Structures are given as C-alpha cells and as structure tokens.
Amino acid sequence: MTLLDVKSVSKRYQRGAAHFFAVENASLALGAGEFVCVTGHSGSGKSTLLNIIAGLLPPSAGAVTFDATELTSLGDAELSYLRNTQIGYIPQGHSVLANLTVLENVCLPFYLYPRVGNPADRAGELLAEVGIAHLAHSYPAELSGGELRRVSIARGLVNAPRLLIADEPTGDLDRRNSDGVMELFSAVAKSGTAVLVVTHETESLRYCDRHLQMENGKLT
Amino acid sequence: MRTQQLTALNLSTRNIRRRAGRSVCLIALVALLSFALIGGSLLASSLKTGTASMSDRLGADAMLVPAGYETKAEGALLRGEPSAFFFDGELASRLLNADGISQASPQLFIASFESEHCDFAVQMIGYDPSTDFVVAPWLAEAVPGGPRDSEIIIGASVDGKIGEVLTLLGSKYNVVGKLDETGMGFDTSVFINLDTAQAALRDYAKLGGENVPDGDGAVSSIAVNIAQNVSENDFARGIRYGFRDENVGVLLTQSMLGSVAGNLNTFLTIITALIVFLWLLTVGVLAILFSVTLGERKREFGIYRALGATRRKLAQIIITESVIISLSGAVIGTALLCLAFFPFSRLIGLSIDLPYLQPDAGTLAAILGGGLALSMLTGPLAALRSAVKIGSIATNSIMREGE
Ligand SMILES: Nc1ncnc2c1ncn2[C@@H]1O[C@H](COP(=O)(O)OP(=O)(O)OP(=O)(O)O)[C@@H](O)[C@H]1O
Numbered sequence: 001m002t003l004l005d006v007k008s009v010s011k012r013y014q015r016g017a018a019h020f021f022a023v024e025n026a027s028l029a030l031g032a033g034e035f036v037c038v039t040g041h042s043g044s045g046k047s048t049l050l051n052i053i054a055g056l057l058p059p060s061a062g063a064v065t066f067d068a069t070e071l072t073s074l075g076d077a078e079l080s081y082l083r084n085t086q087i088g089y090i091p092q093g094h095s096v097l098a099n100l101t102v103l104e105n106v107c108l109p110f111y112l113y114p115r116v117g118n119p120a121d122r123a124g125e126l127l128a129e130v131g132i133a134h135l136a137h138s139y140p141a142e143l144s145g146g147e148l149r150r151v152s153i154a155r156g157l158v159n160a161p162r163l164l165i166a167d168e169p170t171g172d173l174d175r176r177n178s179d180g181v182m183e184l185f186s187a188v189a190k191s192g193t194a195v196l197v198v199t200h201e202t203e204s205l206r207y208c209d210r211h212l213q214m215e216n217g218k219l220t
Numbered sequence: 221m222r223t224q225q226l227t228a229l230n231l232s233t234r235n236i237r238r239r240a241g242r243s244v245c246l247i248a249l250v251a252l253l254s255f256a257l258i259g260g261s262l263l264a265s266s267l268k269t270g271t272a273s274m275s276d277r278l279g280a281d282a283m284l285v286p287a288g289y290e291t292k293a294e295g296a297l298l299r300g301e302p303s304a305f306f307f308d309g310e311l312a313s314r315l316l317n318a319d320g321i322s323q324a325s326p327q328l329f330i331a332s333f334e335s336e337h338c339d340f341a342v343q344m345i346g347y348d349p350s351t352d353f354v355v356a357p358w359l360a361e362a363v364p365g366g367p368r369d370s371e372i373i374i375g376a377s378v379d380g381k382i383g384e385v386l387t388l389l390g391s392k393y394n395v396v397g398k399l400d401e402t403g404m405g406f407d408t409s410v411f412i413n414l415d416t417a418q419a420a421l422r423d424y425a426k427l428g429g430e431n432v433p434d435g436d437g438a439v440s441s442i443a444v445n446i447a448q449n450v451s452e453n454d455f456a457r458g459i460r461y462g463f464r465d466e467n468v469g470v471l472l473t474q475s476m477l478g479s480v481a482g483n484l485n486t487f488l489t490i491i492t493a494l495i496v497f498l499w500l501l502t503v504g505v506l507a508i509l510f511s512v513t514l515g516e517r518k519r520e521f522g523i524y525r526a527l528g529a530t531r532r533k534l535a536q537i538i539i540t541e542s543v544i545i546s547l548s549g550a551v552i553g554t555a556l557l558c559l560a561f562f563p564f565s566r567l568i569g570l571s572i573d574l575p576y577l578q579p580d581a582g583t584l585a586a587i588l589g590g591g592l593a594l595s596m597l598t599g600p601l602a603a604l605r606s607a608v609k610i611g612s613i614a615t616n617s618i619m620r621e622g623e
C-alpha cells in the first residue's frame with residue numbers, strides 16, 4: 001500500500017533574471033516499511049525535494065499525497081500537525097538546539113503539541129539505540145558532530161513517525177558509525193516505517209530496498 | 221529519565237537565559253523607560269495637584285502688602301517662609317475702604333521663632349472669620365466658625381494634635397483643628413483669629429520682634445476682590461498712586477498663579493515630549509534588536525518548523541520572550557522608582573519652586589499601573605513584526621547547512 005505518493009513535482013526558482021528548476025517533474029511512491037535512498041550531486045535538488053515532501057515547501061507544480069491526503073490542501077496548522085505526528089524529519093547539517101540538553105532535544109517534538117505522558121523514557125531508549133545514552137544530560141556544545149547527528153536521528157523517531165526522512169544523516173560520520181546509522185534505519189523500516197534517505201555514500205546503498213538518482217532536479 | 225515540560229514559556233525563558241548579556245541590556249532599557257515614564261508622570265501630577273490646590277486656596281484677586289514685601293508675601297503664601305511685615309491700624313482701615321474694592325479682609329502674618337518661648341518656628345496667620353473669603357471657607361471645613369480666642373488651627377505639616385496645647389511667643393493656644401495637605405505654605409502655618417493675632421503681635425513685639433507699628437489694629441496684608449467694572453491693572457495703579465506716600469504694594473494673584481501655571485505648562489510639555497520620545501526610542505531599539513536576533517535565529521526556528529511547530533507557535537515563542545523581557549524591565553523600573561520617589565517625595569517637592577502636592581491614592585495607582593502597562597507593551601509591540609515574519613523565513617532556512 002502506498003503511504004507517500006509524489007506525482008510530477010517541480011520547484012522553480014529564480015536566479016537573477018533566469019528561471020530554473022531545482023526539482024523537475026519528480027515522481028516517487030513509497031510504501032510502509034520501504035527503505036529508499038536518493039543520491040545525487042550537490043545542488044541537484046535533493047534537499048528541495050525532501051522539503052516539499054515534508055510539507056515545508058510548496059511545490060510549483062505537481063502533488064504530494066501522504067496517506068491519501070494532498071499536502072497542498074492543508075493549512076499551516078494541519079500540515080504542521082501532520083509533520084509532527086507522522087513524519088520524522090532529520091534536516092541536513094546540525095539541527096540540535098543549543099539551549100536544550102540532548103534529552104530535551106529528543107523530547108521536543110513530543111512537547112510541541114499538548115500530549116499526556118512522559119516522553120523521556122522513550123527518548124532514553126532511542127538514545128541508547130543510537131549509542132549515546134550516557135550523553136542524555138549534556139548540552140550540544142559538549143558533543144561531537146557524529147554524536148549530534150545521532151541526537152537528531154533519535155529526535156526524528158521520538159513521535160514514532162510513519163515516514164522518516166533523513167537528509168545526509170551520515171555526512172560527517174566514519175564508516176563504522178555510518179554503518180550503525182544505516183542499520184538503525186533498516187531496523188526502523190522493518191518495523192513498518194517508510195524511510196527516505198538522501199546520501200552521498202555509495203557504500204550505504206546496500207542497506208536500502210531501492211535506490212534513486214537525482215540529477216539537475218530530475219529523479220531517475 | 222525525567223525532563224522539564226517544554227512549553228512555549230519554558231522554551232522562551234531558556235532562550236532568554238542563553239542570550240543573558242543581550243537580555244540584561246534589553247531589560248535595563250525597559251526598566252529605564254518605566255522609571256522615567258512613571259517618575260515623570262508622578263512629578264507632573266504632583267505639580268498639577270499642587271497648582272490646583274493653590275488656586276482653590278487663593279480665592280482673592282489681589283493682596284495689598286507693604287511695598288517691597290511682595291516677594292516675601294508670595295514666599296509666605298506659596299512656600300510658608302516665615303515673614304513679618306505690617307501696616308498700622310489707621311492705614312489698614314483706609315485701605316479696606318479704598319476705591320475699586322468689592323470685598324476685603326485683613327490678615328496678620330507673625331513669625332514665631334526657635335526659642336524657649338515657642339514650641340517651634342511657624343508662620344502664624346491671623347484672619348477675620350467673619351469677613352474672610354480666602355481661607356475661611358476652607359478652615360471652616362476643619363473647624364466650623366473658625367478658631368475662637370486662644371484657639372489655633374494647624375497646617376498639615378505642623379507637629380501637633382487636636383486637643384494639645386502649643387506655646388507660641390510665650391502664649392498658650394489650644395489646637396482645635398488640623399488641616400489637609402495643600403502643597404503650599406499653609407502646610408507649615410497655623411491659623412488664629414484676628415483678635416488673638418493682635419495679642420500675639422504684642423507678644424512678638426515684647427520678645428524683640430521688629431517693624432511692629434505702634435497702636436492697635438496693625439495688619440500685614442489685605443485680601444481684596446476687585447469690583448466688577450475695574451480692571452486688575454487699573455486697580456493696582458490706583459492703589460499705588462493713591463497710597464504713594466504710604467508705600468503700598470499690590471500682589472495680583474492671577475499673575476502669581478499665571479506665572480506658576482506658565483512654569484508648570486513648560487515643564488509638563490518637556491516631560492511629555494521626553495516620555496513620548498523615550499517610549500518610541502525603546503520600541504524602536506527593541507524592534508531592531510529583536511529583528512537582528514531573529515536573523516541569527518533563522519536556523520533555530522527552521523528546526524522548530526521541521527519538527528512540526530506551527531507558525532503560530534513560533535510567533536508565540538517570540539512574543540513570550542518579548543513579554544518576559546519587557547515585564548521584567550517594567551517591574552524592576554517601577555520598583556526602583558518607588559524606592560527612589562516615595563521616601564524622598566517631600567524633599568523633591570521642597571527643591572522645586574512650584575506648588576507640589578502628592579496626588580491621592582487612586583491617581584497614584586493609575587500612574588503606577590499605567591506606566592507599568594505602557595512599558596510592558598513595548599516588548600510585544602516591538603516583536604510583532606518579527607513574530608509575523610518568522611514563519612516564512614524559517615521554512616527557507618531549514619535546508620541550508622550550518623546556517
Ligand atoms: N530559496 C532558493 N532560491 C533560489 N534557489 C534556490 C533556493 N533554494 C535552493 N536553491 C537552489 O536549488 C538548487 C537545489 O538545492 P538543494 O539544496 O536542493 O541541493 P542539494 O541536492 O540538497 O545539494 P547538497 O547535496 O549540497 O545539499 C541549488 O542549485 C540551490 O542553489
């Protein structure tokens with residue numbers, strides 16, 4: 001069954017006087033439990049595509065459907081709620097908030113909406129899974145780049161999303177650590193979550209079910 | 221494991237503490253504003269109350285005093301500076317019947333002095349309860365009919381209670397009334413009737429007081445209401461000319477009030493302009509600093525967006541931060557002002573050459589509350605633009621690395 005359906009999506013930008021497509025006519029379908037990787041040169045439009053899928057950026061043309069809901073039909077409140085509850089988004093680069101502890105960072109998506117319960121236990125488990133349970137009460141300034149990356153992965157999973165999107169999650173990790181992260185994504189996919197990962201590393205591709213390539217905004 | 225619940229309030233306080241240096245500056249700015257705002261308003265309002273009280277009390281058109289003593293008389297009335305100057309009885313009765321007068325009543329000013337014969341140095345004012353139209357209505361509120369012989373009504377600042385006996389110039393007086401505060405010289409004066417005052421004048425002369433004329437019926441000044449068909453200036457000219465050999469001076473209360481009111485208006489205009497300027501400046505500076513901060517925080521807010529925060533939530537965080545900052549500043553500024561103002565209110569009043577009277581509790585509360593609210597408003601007002609803009613900025617910044 002299709003969870004995410006991206007149909008002929010384009011994003012047009014203006015650079016000086018000229019228009020160009022950061023994403024051009026891209027289509028992609030993703031089912032529950034599927035693990036898909038996207039590779040491509042820098043500037044080929046990968047992050048732009050992920051942002052459109054996450055509903056952060058409206059496409060110039062085409063449609064993104066998540067679980068039978070067309071994203072452009074939603075207002076900011078509904079779209080934000082959908083993103084919070086259904087989509088775990090791991091942004092490119094450092095995305096951990098400096099004024100919160102590691103544990104609080106991981107819990108943050110839980111607290112953005114009124115909810116009952118305490119997310120700390122689940123957050124602690126996730127931190128253990130990514131191997132940094134001992135850093136739970138540290139502040140981001142005390143962590144290495146790889147550790148920060150793992151914080152944002154744990155944070156992406158805290159609300160048990162149905163779709164996990166990761167933008168170059170292994171960018172600054174060594175081989176062993178990036179294998180660990182990819183294995184974690186595999187396990188997440190096996191548990192029924194759809195996983196969409198952008199990566200530069202061809203070694204990582206062996207973990208995914210399907211591999212797509214992006215070139216000049218076109219997805220093949 | 222445990223975490224704090226991360227509400228907008230909680231996130232905002234964390235953000236403020238993270239930028240402690242900047243936050244302290246912003247808070248100090250708002251504190252300064254509320255200090256100036258409330259301080260200026262209190263000062264202005266005290267002066268207004270003082271002037272209003274003065275024009276209520278000075279119900280005469282003019283005062284006739286010995287020439288050369290005009291400023292002394294003004295000082296006695298406005299600031300309670302003890303002074304003694306006299307007309308002899310014969311001149312006084314001629315003045316009471318001078319041309320252009322519709323109503324007239326004499327006063328006798330006697331200064332008591334620090335000595336074994338006096339409990340303290342005050343201005344003693346003798347007036348005639350049956351003809352007086354200046355202070356009599358007001359004194360009658362305290363003591364119907366005014367003081368009888370050997371009775372005394374004391375001003376608000378005079379040390380004494382009803383029922384006590386005071387010694388002044390070697391004679392004893394029963395305190396029968398105590399007046400409300402006026403902000404004028406009356407606060408440090410005591411009132412007696414004219415007959416008692418004549419006796420006090422003899423005490424004064426006996427104890428070495430100077431300039432006391434011989435004979436009975438001496439007075440210090442004559443309060444006058446000018447007849448309808450005579451202008452103030454004509455009246456003043458007429459008196460000065462008609463009594464040129466006796467040296468009679470004319471003090472026009474309207475021009476006295478007018479100069480006070482003129483000073484006050486200039487002062488109020490300056491205060492108001494400063495306050496408006498400072499308020500706008502505060503809002504402007506806060507707005508600039510908030511928007512600069514916002515530029516630095518694009519990435520942070522982009523992350524919130526990626527995690528599912530609505531635009532509303534971002535705006536809420538920004539506004540909450542600004543409210544915390546301006547509220548802290550306003551409270552600190554108001555508290556400091558109260559500490560600086562109320563213990564020294566009287567001193568401030570004395571150092572200003574204008575009638576000064578602290579307004580009533582309701583007005584005080586309104587000034588404090590209003591100043592607090594206006595200062596508090598600067599934060600959210602300055603943050604409004606940033607709060608509206610952040611939603612669209614944040615979305616764009618999320619995919620750029622390390623911004
Ligand atoms: N707001 C924008 N306005 C104009 N052009 C933009 C904007 N955002 C992105 N672009 C352009 O769109 C193209 C695709 O950018 P995108 O960030 O999607 O690339 P990417 O594949 O993620 O690259 P990288 O691997 O370096 O992260 C780039 O050429 C970029 O310059």
Ligand SMILES: [Mg+2]
Pocket residue numbers: 046047048092167619
């Ligand atoms: Mg990218």
